[in-house]
Amino acid sequence: MKVALIGLGSVGRGVAEMLAKKDLGLVLTGIADSKSGFMDPAGIDISRVLAGKKKNGYCGDQDLTAEDVIKKADYDALIEVTPTNALSGEPAIGYIKAALNRKKHVVTSNKGPIALAAKELRTMAKKKGVSLRYEATVAGAIPVMHTLEHGLAGNEILALYGVLNGTCNFILTRMAAEGLTYEQALMEAREMGYAEADPTYDVQGIDAAIKLVILANTIWDNGVKLGDVDRTGIDLLTPDALRLAGEEGCTIRLIAEANPKKHLLRVSPRILDKNHPLVFDGTLNALTLETDMAKEITLIGRGAGSIETASAIIGDLLYIRDRYVQRA
C-alpha cells in the first residue's frame, strides 16, 4: 500500500523511521513538512529524506507544499501528523478533507480535527467509501479504538474513566513521592522533557478533556464539545493535599470521566485508593471501560512518544490495508 506522510515532527519522524526499518509492505510515495514537499511514486528513500531534514531543516523541494503533495502524490492512505490546533483544527482539517475528496484513506494523530469536526469528516469518508482512523489521538500507543471497535464489539459502553495525560500523572507522582510543590514538580517534568514550555494544555486538563471529547463522540456519537467538559486542572494542588490523601492510603490523580446516563463529562483531580488500577507512577496513560457484557476493562500503556505514537498509526494503516486495499 502506498502512503503519504504530512508532518515531520516527533510523531512524523517516528512513523518514517518505522516505515524504513520494518518490512511492513507500506511504500512512502509523498512526504511534506511545513516548509517543503517531496514525491516519488516508486517509493521515497526515507533515510535520505530524514538526513536532509536534519541537515537543512526541511525534507524536500521548497517549491512543493503539503497541499501539493496531498493533491498530487500517488498514494492510498494519507498519514496526517501535523501539530494540533485545538481552536481551529487547521490546517489539518483542510488536509484531511483534501485527501478524503480524492477518495484516499486518512490516518491521523491530530486531536484538533477529530475533536472539532469528527462527525463531518466521518460522514465525508463514508460518502467517499474510504476510512478515517485516529487511534493515535487518544492515549498514544494504547489500542483504545481497536479495542472498542473489535474486541468489545457488541458491548454497550456504559461509562469510561481514565488517566489521559501523562504529564499530569508524572507531576502528581512526584508531588506525592517527594512532597514537592506543584511548581517544583512541573520544573522537573520540563527538565525530563515531559512538559512543554507552556504547560497550560496539560496541567489545566485541556489535553485530557479533548481526548475525552474524542472518546465520547466515537462511542456515543453525542456531539459533545470541549466546552461541555466540566474541567479542573492540577495547577492549584498543594503538597499538603497529597499528604492528607496519603495518610488515608490514597493519592490524587487527574481523572477524565464520562457517563452519559449521569450526564457526566468531567476532568478533575480525584482521590483514589493507592491500590486502584488507575494509580501508577510516571507518564503512563490508562483507561477503564465499563461495559454491559465484559464489565470493566482497563488498558494501561504509554500515552506519548515518537515510536509509541507511530505504533498506533501503523496499526491503523495495516488495518486499512487488510480491510480495503488489495494491492501491496
Place this chain on the structure above:
Amino acid sequence: MKLEMKDSPGQLVAALKPISEVGGNIIAVIHQRDPEYDGDTLNVQIVLELPKGRLDNLIGLLKEQGVHIQRIGEERLLYQRTVILIGHLMHTGFSDTVDQIDSTGFAEVTEVAMSMPAVTERSSSRITIRAVSREDMEAALAILRRVSLQKSLLLIEPLEDSS
C-alpha cells in the same frame, strides 16, 4: 439487631419477611449454631438498612411472629466519604462550610484534618462526611460543590465506581 426465635422450620424466613414488608434492605444474616447448646431457640443476627421511622413498625411485626428481639444497635450514618478541600479555608469561614453539611440533618462532617502553611497561603484539609444513605451522600456532596464554587475552594472528590 439480634433476634431469638423458635428453632423450627420456617421460623427464619418468617422473621425475615417483615423486613422487606417495611421496605428494609437486608445486608447480612449471621446464623451460627452453638454445638454445646441444645435449647429449642435459635439466635440470629441481622444487619439491615431501614427507611427512617420504620423501626417501630418492624418491631411490632416481628413480635407478632413470636420473634424475641434481644438487642437493637443503631448506626444512623452508614455511608462515608472523604474529600479534600484546598483554598483560603479559614478566611472563607470554615465552620460555615462544615455547618452547611451538618445542618442538613442527613449528613455530618465527622473528621477534619487541616494543614495551614502560612496565613497568606492556601490551606488544605481532609474532610470525612458520613450520611444516612447513598442519596443523602450525593445531596451532601452537591452542597459542598456549591459552597466550594461560591468560596473559590478546590474540592477533590473520590473516584467512585459509576455502576
